[in-house]
Amino acid sequence: MTHALALLATLASAQSRDEQIAQRAAALKPSLVEMRRDFHMYPELSNREERTARVVAQRLRAMGFDEVRTGVAKHGVVALLKGAKPGPVVAWRADMDALPIDEIMDVPYRSKNKGVKHACGHDVHVAVALGIAEVLAGMRAQLAGSVKFLFQPAEEGLPEGEEGGAPFMIKEGALANPRPRMIFGLHTTAQAAVGTVGYSSGPQLASADEFVATIQGKKSHAAWPHQGTDAVTIGAECVLALQSIRSRRIDPMQPMVLTVGTIHGGDRHNIIAETVTMAGTLRTFNESVREGVRTMMKQTLEGCTAAHGAKYELRWGGFSYPVTSNEPVLAAWSAGVLKRVLGEKNVILSPPVMGAEDFSYYVKEVPGFFYWLFGANEARGINSGNHTVNFDIDEDALVVGVKTGAALLLDALAKP
């Protein structure tokens, strides 16, 4: 066969495989909706995904998965589907946790756990991953290689003092024995119409670092301020001085966000405040900007407090995610698969956003591709942002997620 003929043959077999996947995914729709609604009704907070993990493991075992490891990084589940033919290993990751947000939507699948809601669509992620698992389990005879599924707890952050999320999954061997050659994942959002997906080439989501800065002053009577060191006025200066890092010290062409989200201090109206504590987040698309800003924040707080005879402490906290980036060559290859499955016009090259994802930890270990599964439906009023009280997703997105995910994994197994 000539090279061109060989290419055509490969494309034809990919297309017939896509058709098979599409049929299987469409047939699964009622079960995908049922699973998604079940997870939506019983949302669990980060590192508390007991029920979710139990349901996931039960379903995977029922599909005939060879290995289903539970209790990985607390409630994580790592499962392996071995194909009938030998070949490489590729992986899919889904996060499982929900958020401390009250559900206000009046829907039949409304959250039954008061004060907890799947407001980031991780219920959709779990259902899609189980759907992909089911489709591929049904195509096992054609599978050359293995597919590893990572159901990950605690993407949204950790309870005080606990370990969790992607770094903990890696530490507990989620990427070992066997090690995948590639990893894929998606995030759902209602930022664009259901039926479409989006991706970036290069940075897609920001690095995110949580910090707590404490200004240490000295108490005195408010009428004798010179006998104390006022942490409130110094703290106010520090907040503004930190903003100058963005406006004057970082290249304007480099995206960066430095937000002080909380500030607390003082005991009474007539006492000079001894301490002020502020917490915030730093977001960038570039690891050297990230490092640079951390140094500049130290310099700023040091100078600002020293000028007034106060002290400071800067702590970097539990939430610390690297930039989530799609390596351009792999992004182009993946986009090609997505376009073949969904049609060119339904695959959107999206600008990066300042949200963050701990999927970035996996991509530091093995090549990976992350994309957006869009689920807006304007006519039905489904267009709220992630982490809002009425966040929802058009459930047609479930089938789109399964079709694209299964195709990416099968193509990745066949990739030279």
Ligand SMILES: [Zn+2]
């Ligand atoms: Zn989220």
Ligand SMILES: [Zn+2]
């Ligand atoms: Zn999320």
